[in-house]
Amino acid sequence: MSDKAKAVPTVQVENDRLRVTEWRFAPGAATGYHRHEHDYLVVPLTTGRLTLIGPDGQSKSAELQVGQSYARQAGVEHDVVNANAFPFVFIEVELLEPR
Numbered sequence: 001m002s003d004k005a006k007a008v009p010t011v012q013v014e015n016d017r018l019r020v021t022e023w024r025f026a027p028g029a030a031t032g033y034h035r036h037e038h039d040y041l042v043v044p045l046t047t048g049r050l051t052l053i054g055p056d057g058q059s060k061s062a063e064l065q066v067g068q069s070y071a072r073q074a075g076v077e078h079d080v081v082n083a084n085a086f087p088f089v090f091i092e093v094e095l096l097e098p099r
Contacts, residue, residue, distance in 0.1 A: 004081065005029040012091075019094045025082035033079040036094075041071045043091040048084040064090065 007029045013020040019038075022045075023031070033053070044064040053059045055077045082088040 007031045007080070007082070015096075017095070017097045019096060021092045021094070023080075023090050023092060025080075025088040027082055027085050027087065030079050030081040033077070035077045036072065036074055038094040038096055039071065039073050040095065041069055041093040043067070043069045043093070045089040045091060046084075046087070048082075048086070048088050050088065051081040051083045053079040053081065 005026050005028060007023050007025045009031075010022045010024070011019060012022055033055075042064075044066055046064070047066045048064060050062045050064060051059050052062055061083065
C-alpha cells in the first residue's frame with residue numbers, strides 16, 4: 001500500500017454519455033495506479049508538472065498549462081502524482097458511450 005496522499009475526485013456530472021470529475025491534488029498526492037476504461041479529456045485548471053508512472057514502473061513528467069486540454073483513448077494505465085510544491089487541479093471528462 002502506498003504512503004502517498006490520495007488525490008480527491010469529485011464527480012460533477014454523470015449520465016449515460018459522460019462523466020465529469022474534478023481531481024484535486026495536494027503536493028505529492030497521487031491518484032493510485034488505474035486503467036482508463038473510456039476515452040477521456042483533461043482540462044488543467046492549474047499550470048504545473050505531474051509525474052506519470054506507467055505499468056512498467058517508469059516515470060515521466062507532463063507539463064500542463066491552464067486551459068490547454070488534451071485527450072487520450074481508453075486503455076491508458078498509470079499513477080498520476082502532483083510533482084509541485086502547491087495544489088494541482090484538473091477536470092477529467094470521460095466519454096462513456098461506445099464509439
